[in-house]
Amino acid sequence: MSTIIFTQPSGTTDAITVEEGTSLMRAAVTNGVEGIVGECGGQAMCATCHVYVRPEFAAALPEIADDEEEMLECTTAERTERSRLGCQIPATPELDGMVVDVPSDQV
Numbered sequence: 001m002s003t004i005i006f007t008q009p010s011g012t013t014d015a016i017t018v019e020e021g022t023s024l025m026r027a028a029v030t031n032g033v034e035g036i037v038g039e040c041g042g043q044a045m046c047a048t049c050h051v052y053v054r055p056e057f058a059a060a061l062p063e064i065a066d067d068e069e070e071m072l073e074c075t076t077a078e079r080t081e082r083s084r085l086g087c088q089i090p091a092t093p094e095l096d097g098m099v100v101d102v103p104s105d106q107v
């Protein structure tokens, strides 16, 4: 289990316990985290699970695959060097305590 902290643009946070292998998107949607939609169900086809990962955790993330790269060009909120799709990040012990910022807009 890893704890992932979702921070809203307003500054409020949700600390979610995520089972290993479960994606950040699935965990956020299951726990009602505002601003994570997951329209396509995790197929890297909607970009409504866009998150900004804090830099200190960047090295522990999986590489960005081609389909994720393509969808990151379609995010509603600005893409930055911290942008990832939550559905493409499975929880691992290395991500325990990771903070991700939820964008102001997803759709």
Ligand code: FES
Binding pocket: 025, 037, 038, 039, 040, 041, 042, 043, 044, 045, 046, 047, 048, 049, 050, 071, 085, 086, 087, 088
């Ligand atoms: S849930 Fe659709 S791209 Fe992540």
